[in-house]
Amino acid sequence: MTIITTSDATSSEDGEKRNTSSDRFRRIIAFPLRQPMLAASCGLLFAFSVLALASPWITGDPAALDPLGRLKAPSADQPFGTDQVGRSVLDRALWGTRVSLSVGISVAMVTTMIGVAIGVVAGYFRAIDTIAMRAMDAVMAIPAILLAIALVALIGASPFVIVTAIAVPEIPRMARVVRASVLTLRERAYVEAAITCGGRTTTILRRHILPGAAGPIMVQTTYVFASAMILESILSFLGAGTPPDVPSWGNMMSEGRQFLQIAPWILGFPALMLAATVLAANLMGDALRDMLDPSLQGGELR
């Protein structure tokens, strides 16, 4: 007969130790092993953020021209080569990280705040639901790029306008995700219990509904973050985004396009960096979704 004696026996009758600090420490150590995808994507995004923050100190002036060293292929001296006016592609790509990440983060924040507000209100207050969601459908019916270009063309390219132009088409998607989870959460017995316990609507939303919807919100936020960076590059590439003098990945690709045949590195390196960042963000979203979706988890002892 097998007899199991484990130190962390979870008898429900007598007191047991859990959540001790060593336990927590062990969990942090084990994290990359259990969630390799999440850990790797988090690591990559973290590295990009550090590069973005540190770029003023680790790179030279991204606007410094070198008329003699134009269109130089990657070498030990210039690992990413130089562009048509002799600027270092590496320096500019690193500066571009700042633009991309800050647009991505701002859009993600704006979208999350507004989208969550709309989604929660629509999901919890049935009277507002239909109107709010039809308005969201209307916004979703307009292609995101066109809407963004129209907004930029109308108001002009400033960081605020670019963030707004990218965030507006993303908001309905966020609102939908949030509304869907609020709709299921408000039917939960513990939310009903909170109502009968005299909770104010704000308390119920804050304590019981929002924490329950946090998972899907986080996942959607990472997707918004990724698609905002792509959209920003597209806008810049089309000349409707970041002003041309700012070294953003989109601007670099736009300029590099003319020299694709003779100097593919001008377009290639920023494109690779964009792809890597977006991929990391999407992988993080997928890993978060898998981790937070209880239906995808294996059988656990209850």
Add this chain to the structure above:
Amino acid sequence: MNLPLLSVENLSVSLDAGAASVPLVRNVSFSIDRGETLCLVGESGCGKSLTALAIIGLLNREVMQVSSGRILFEGRDLISLGAGEMRRLRGDRIAIVFQEPMTSLNPVQRIGRQIAEVIVEHRGVSEADALKQVLRLLDLVRIPDAARRAQEFPHQLSGGMRQRVMIAMALALQPALLIADEPTTALDVTIQAQVLTLIDDLRREFDTSVLLITHDLGVVAEMADRVVVLYAGSVAEQADVDDLFDRPVHPYTRGLLGAIRQLNSGSRDRLAEIPGNVPNPVSLDAGCAFRKRCASAMPICHSERPPLQGDGLHRSACWLAKVGEEVMA
């Protein structure tokens, strides 16, 4: 004496939780004769459903496995059967009815077709013939207006009707053994009475053996010939039904029986309680699994697990019974 239809010998099922393996069913043995109803009683997590799944070969193999024991059915060891042979046996010789019929019925297929499919697959008859048999089966499980009902989808039926459909499907091939896992738990009392009567009538008519799994001692009193009481994965007591209700030995069985008798007596005195909670299978040690809730626990209960003992028919796993015997001797 004839060989029993099914005999489970020292069955253990364990859960593979990472590196450790947690036994959820330990050394369970019982047998069922032809035409007999055996009830497996216990509370949630006692291993009664796992035992049934092990018999029918439907354990989730990624996390569960039969760690020891044999399951002899008509002389063959089911554990050593291959997946294909097991599938042929299932439905044909052994059929199972689950608690919630909705999850075992295909929601987008008419119920007549669903039952017919089972017959076609196992008997190789034509679909038209099978559909004819289906109507007879639906009549048999007392579904009124069978021809119309056969054309309906599962969601158009009530819970009781769906459970009848499941029973019809289970009986389609006249199995030797019907396993019913909490077949009436999701049903209302008046419908429960109908379904239990139906199962008992069919058992009589076809000489089918029934393995009935339940948490409800009322159902046991109504249906069982013999009873196996499970607690925390092990057999606490097993006996003929009359003997068990008249002379329960194990303190757990006594507690359960006391509770339902008191509830139904019309008395409003304080109920006798079994204190505490069912232990987590991970935390079981060498002692008796029930000792923390037992009023008559002795020193030996803490150090050694009581073996199942008694005469051939009435056996219990309790040191008290052992002491009683020695005193008598």
Add this chain to the structure above:
Amino acid sequence: MSAVHEVDPVLEVSGLTRIFTSQKGPFGLFGRRELRAVDDVSFSVERGRTFCLVGESGCGKTTIGRMVVRLLKPTAGAVRINGENFGALSGERLRRKRQQVQMVFQDPFACLNSRMTAAEIVEEPLLNFAIGDTETRRRRVLRLFDQVGLPQHFHSRLPHHLSGGQRQRLGIARALAAEPSLIVADEAVAALDVSIRSQILNLLKDVQKETGISYLFISHDLSVVRYLADDIAVMYLGAIVERAPAEALFNAPAHPYTRALIDSVPATHPRNRRRRSPLEGEVPSAAALPSGCRFRTRCPFATDICVRQVPPMSEVAAGHFVACHHWQVLPRLDAGPSGTGDSIAAA
């Protein structure tokens, strides 16, 4: 005849009706479907007593419970709690009134927020109703833990570290926290194991003895109801078909449906096994109620009048009401007072 006593109802339900409507076809082009979940139900719960609503699934008992705690708004009728119509309140006054009615839920797993500790869960109503300061609340929570038999050191545990019985104790502690006059318990022991059920039933009785609280206990389980109830109402298809003190209902059930329910309770000993004559058929849909008596489609005693007329509530004995045309001429029950069939023992 019981002595005339001061009637002091905690809860008075009168003419309570709830109709659920759903649209047929796109945009309701083909009209609306009306489902009478609860139809003109009246009863009252006296202070310190336990009133049980019994019936099978779909009979409307849960809908009544949800209207009493005001998770649902009644379509018509009144729910008076301590004299004030709870059903008509809204906004802040509704929220404040909730202190007087609390609920114990069926599923001890689903009714607790898994992110909150045991102490936070019990403290929540105290915070919401602004009862006491931090220190009083802390002491009150610990006292509630004692009262429901939870060890005090459980205060920082999360619900998933508790067993089903412990969770239900926690749910009861939460319901008691605000010192309500009435607790609505909807199938509060149905999801529990047999050995745990007795513990919780004892707890509910103990609490009533200590605090004089009233219960509206909703259940499908007649044996539990028999143990707990002072008064019982049997529901069928959204209406009360029989209402009586517990003893009277079990000793002399007057409605054929009540008799069938009592007859369906399984025996408690294999010797008392017997051939049952279970009710034929199934409960009709509440969207298409039968004419006249709603039970007539399954009633073995139904006649013409049952098709034509809705049976009125007749008083069988003091406080014992039944909605049946034929209650006077129904055959005597041979099952006797025990009701569970135990009395037809080994003949």
